[in-house]
Amino acid sequence: MITDSIINDFSITVGTVNGSGSQTSNLTLQRALFKMGIPVSGKNLFPSNIQGLPTWYTIRVSKDGYLARSETTEVMVAMNAATFAEDQAAVAPGGVFFYADDIEQAITRSDIVAYPMPVEKLARESDAPPNLRGYIANMVYVGVLAHILDIHIDRIRQALDFHFNGKEKPIALNYGVVQNAMAWAAENLVKTDPFRVQAMDATDGYIMASGNTAGALGAIYGGVQFVSWYPITPATSLAESLNQYLPMLRKDPATGKNTYAVIQAEDELAAIGMAVGAGWGGLRSLTSTSGPGLSLMTEYAGMAYYAEVPLVIWDIQRMGPSTGLPTRTSQGDVNLVYYLSQGDTMHVVLLPGSANECFEFGWRAFDYAERLQTPVFVLSDLDLGMNVWMTPPFEYPNTEIDRGKVLWEEDLGKIENWGRYLDPDGDGIPYRTLPGNRHPRGAYFARGTGHDEYANYSEDPDVWERGMERLRAKFETARGMMPKPEIVTKDEADIGVIAFGSTDPAVREAQDHLADDGLPIDYMRLRALPVCDEVRDFVRSHRRVYVVEMNRDGQLHQILSLETPDRAANLKSLSKNNGLPLTADWIEGAILAEERK
Amino acid sequence: MVTQRNPQVNLVNLSKTDYRGDPTTLCQGCGHNSISSQIIAACYELNIPPEKLVKFSGIGCSSKAPTYFLNRSFGFNGLHGRMPSLATGAMFADTTLIGIGMSGDGDTVSIGMGQFKHVMRRNLPLVYIVANNGVYGLTKGQFSATAEEGLALKGQGQNPYMPIDIVWEAVVGRATFVARSFAGDPKQVRELLKAALSHRGIAVLDIISPCVTFNNQDDSHHSYAWGRNHEIALHELAYVPPAEEIMVEYAEGESKEVDMHDGSRIVLRKLGADYDPTDRSKILTMLEEANRKQELITGLIYINTGQKSLFNLYHLPDEPLNRLSPDRIRPPRETIAKVNAMMF
Structure with missing residues (x-):
């Protein structure tokens, strides 16, 4: 018997074996729900392995538009015998358990609804050649779920059309299995659970994209001209997206030739070395990596800071230290990138909080890098x-490309006294020239060793201090230039939360729930480091401020404590570091626990 | 009034002074200074405007050298062993420029072996000079990876390891131009430099460049004395610029010519046994034999002008990438809708 329906507000988790092709099925479900107009998010919780280990995919549908991971799973799909028992145990009371009926294990819970699915049988009956049957089997759960949850079949078709890029054969094959599974479910299953979906119009005007795809496209609109990279999870898809979209979007209108070059380097140190060379040469230059690669890049990152070379470095964070958890998300590189390299190195960091913002920072990063003549880090993570x-x-970018202070032949002709590291404007930013400049006074010798204002080698103590002070002045200029934080207030809030990056959906959801529970909080999402005055004001204007982040040591909390030493006692670190995307439940619980102390 | 043409200028109207660098701070007698002088001479004689050339280096005594030549050229003194990656990226900015990379034996085959191998594999147009002295000079006299087994150095004892042969590594690494020379043989260094500067691809020059302070004992394989007594030149090498006649006639079989892409030619006059630098297959045997006989083989060891350079693989516009206007590097506004439609 069906009690009150639960519509558009639950989580689906699919437990499968990795390498079995389930990603196609999971994305098909997610995209079909999106096309039904229902806010939906999907998260792949996968092992560092190619084939054979357990993997899960969670899909959250939320009529309220909450896209964070949920702590609970109401609808479980068990396709993996190895995790059958644990998957069953994970279903929320009153939830649903779909399982492949060839897994001969007992249903032990009486507080959930269990539906068997004849996965092997339907796969066998499909037109798929034997070598594809394993993959196609995953479409069975798409069909069964579609029937039980009311997912529209034409939306599934639309998702398959997209996934297979309009290729008739695989579309027909997969769609056939979905249809057969739906028909089987209609004939053989009686719905006794309350969960279903219903079309809405809440996704109108939205698109679906990963942060890495968005970042790559942003870079292309930012005029990226040189990319050097080395494969590493979870950054690889950013470079691969550049390879995919650059040929489409970046043929020179004048000559039809490529206005870019991409090199897969031999390691990350070579990747950043090339990017530094290209940035110095006057190209909009980019490399992308994750923590272990960043460790290798450290040496050139410091040189780029000191020699004042613009380039953009994407860090798609994964769990460290060391090799850590290569396929699990984290925000553990905040301190690493902020201070990357020996000596008094300080870097400018962009903190995108959505796929859309990955696109925006994708192009803006080059403007900041060239304007400031320094490496700009874009700190994303695996989840985003x-x-x-x-x-x-x-x-489309709403500002013109800013190439910064560059002097060509005719400019030098008008300047008597040019020195590569002079600061004529007083903003800490010097003027640079680029190789190929034919003016006899245009060249200079760049180096990571001590140099004076004219780029000559120098070990003079005063010259050294002067240079480092100017770099600090430049960093202060950056402080005022970087994207301002985004603030979401609640009436009568006197406590605040500061967070950044992929935790945004969880924090917003927690903020709403806490307000409903009588604890209004203001939320500031940082979008860049170094922080600007608004951040200090926010900290000073709230009784207590929680700094929410996904690492062990509260790294952003440390930075903010240094920025507002007078309020350090009122800054509380709330950090979680288990490799899973943060949930609103955890944030709410952590804040309430503190507030009730 | 008659204006007299200054006889002390080259075809681009520059004097040798225009090719100079800062005064050297290396030790007096250092082989690297001799190499710097030959770079100046070669560029002057080839009429290369200094602004058309870019210098790169790593870390070490050798890598300080680029400030001692061509002050009017851009330069970047990079990281230890990482000059090749820096040069690779930078040269994409304007592929009409000529690159010179100055490195040492420690910089290239100890810390930098990985990047050395990969820059050869990619055939980046770059004159890659290794000033090879078998010793770490700037840190005061430790063994480098090219030091011969058994070499004794003050305070270091005896080198227990086998040496790395840079030429061997370059040949095996598929460099398209491989030469060895000796800083004590400036004429050969200069002609090889000219040939290398005309090569469209990676040109590796392993130049034995004695360290007078830490490794110049007569029996050291990287000393002036050893070089003078053991050098066996494969050929007498003459670089003939484009559109110039070959002045000397050689009898049939006495010389070999190599045509370069820019119309110049390298004329190799036979000195001893027949040697064909376009044939890769016999090089290792020749080097092995020379090692056994304790000969320092110099000259153009290998050349392949048929291999595509890195830049030929990228379908780039003729105009340097670093001079493209913003409208040529940002896709037009109307494309954004198409991109969004592709996202689902």
């Missing part, structure tokens, strides 16, 4: 980078 998000459409 690799998962597919519903996000507002990408917007």
Whole structure:
């Protein structure tokens, strides 16, 4: 018997074996729900392995538009015998358990609804050649779920059309299995659970994209000209997206030739070395990596800081230290990138909080890098980078490309006294020239060793201090230039939360729930480091401020404590570090626990 | 009034002074200074405007050298062993420029072996000079990876390891131009430099460049004395610029010519046994034999002008990438809708 329906507000988790092709099925479900107009998010919780280990995919449908991971799973799909028992145990009371009926294990819970699915049988009966049957079998659960949850079949068709890029044969094959599974379910299953979906119009005007795809496209609109990279999870798909879209979007209108070059380097140190060379040469230059690669890049990152070379470095964070958890998300590189390299190195960091913002920072990063003549880090993470998000459409850049202070032949002709590291404007930013400049006074010798204002080698103590002070002044200029934080207030809030990056959906959801429970909080989402005055004001204007982040040591909390030493006692670190995307439940619980102390 | 043409200028109207660098701070007698002088001479004689050339280096005594030549050229003194990657990226900015990379034996085959191998594999147009002295000079006299087994150095004892042969590594690494020379043989260094500067691809020059302070004992394989007494030149090498006649006639079989892409030619006059630098297959045997006989083989060891350079693989516009206007590097506004439609 069906009690009150639960519509558009639950989580689906699919437990499968990795390498079995389930990603196609999971994305098909997610996209079909999106096309039904229902806010939806999907997260791939996968092992560092190619084939044979357990993997899960969670899909959250939320009529209220909450896209964070949920702590609970109401609808479980068990396709993996190895995790059958644990998957069954994980279903929320009153939830649903779909399982492949060839797994001969007992249903032990009486507080959930269990539906068997004849996965092997339907796969065998399909037109699929034997070598594809294993993959196609995953479409069975798409069909069964579609019937039980009311997912529209034409939306599934639309998702398959997209996934297979309009190729008739695989579309027909997969769609056939979905249809057969739906028909089987209609004939053989009686719905006794309350969960279903219903079309809405809440996704109108949105697109679906991963942060890495968005970042790559943003870079292309930012005029990226040189990319050097080395494969590493979870950053690989950013470079691969550049390879995919650059040929489409970046043929020179004048000559039809390529206005870019991409090199897969021999390691990350070579990747950044090439990017530094290209940035110095006057190209909009980019490399993308994750923590272990960043460790290798450290040496050149410091040189780029000191020699003042613009380039953009994407760090798609995964769990460290060391090799850590290569396929699990984290925000553990905040301190690493902020201070990357020996000596008093300080870097400018962009903190995108959505796929859309990955696109925006994708192009803006070059303007900051060239304007400031320094490496700009874009700190994303596995959750934001690799998962597919519903996000507002990408917007064409609303400012002109800013190449910064570059002098060509005719400019030098008008300047008597040019020195590569002179600061004539007083903003800490010097003027640079680029190789190929034919003016006899245009050349200079760049180096990571001590140099004076004219780029000559110098070990003079005063010259050294002067240079480092100017770099600090430049960093202060950056402070005022970087994107301002985004603030979401609640009436009568006197406590605040500061967070950044992929935790945004969880924090917003927690903020709403806490307000409903009588604890209004203001929320500031940082979009860049170094922080600006608004951040200090926010900290000073709230009785207590929680800094929410996904690492062990509260790294952003440390930075903010240094920025507002007078309020350090009122800054509380709330950090979680288990490799899973943060949930609103955890944030609410952590804040309430503190507030009730 | 008659204006007299200054006889002390080259075809691009520059004097040798225009090719100079800062005064050297290396030790007096250092082989690297001799190499710097030959770079100046070669560029002057080839009429290369200094602004058309870019210098790169890593870390070490050798890598300080680029400030001692061509002050009017851009340069970047990079990281230890990482000059090749820096040069690779930078040269994409304007592929009409000529690159010179100055490295040492420690910089290239100890810390930098990986990047050395990969820059050869990619055939980046770059004159890659290794000033090879078998010793770490700037840190005061430790063994480098090219030091011969058994070499004794003050305070270091005896080198227990086998040496790495840079030429061997370059040949095996598929470099398209491989030469060895000796800083004590400036004429050969200069002609090889000219040939290398005309090569469209990676040109590796392993130049034995004695360290007078830490490794110049007569029996050291990287000393002036050893070089003078053991050098066996494969051929007498003459670089003939484009559109110039070959002045000397050689009898049939006495010389070999190699045509370069820019119309110049390298004329190799036979000195001893027949040697064909376009044939890769016999090089290792020749080097092995020379090692056994304790000969320092110099000259153009290998050349392949048929291999595509890195830049030929990228379908780039003729105009340097670093001079493209913003409208040529940002896709037009109307494309954004198409991109959004592709996202689902």
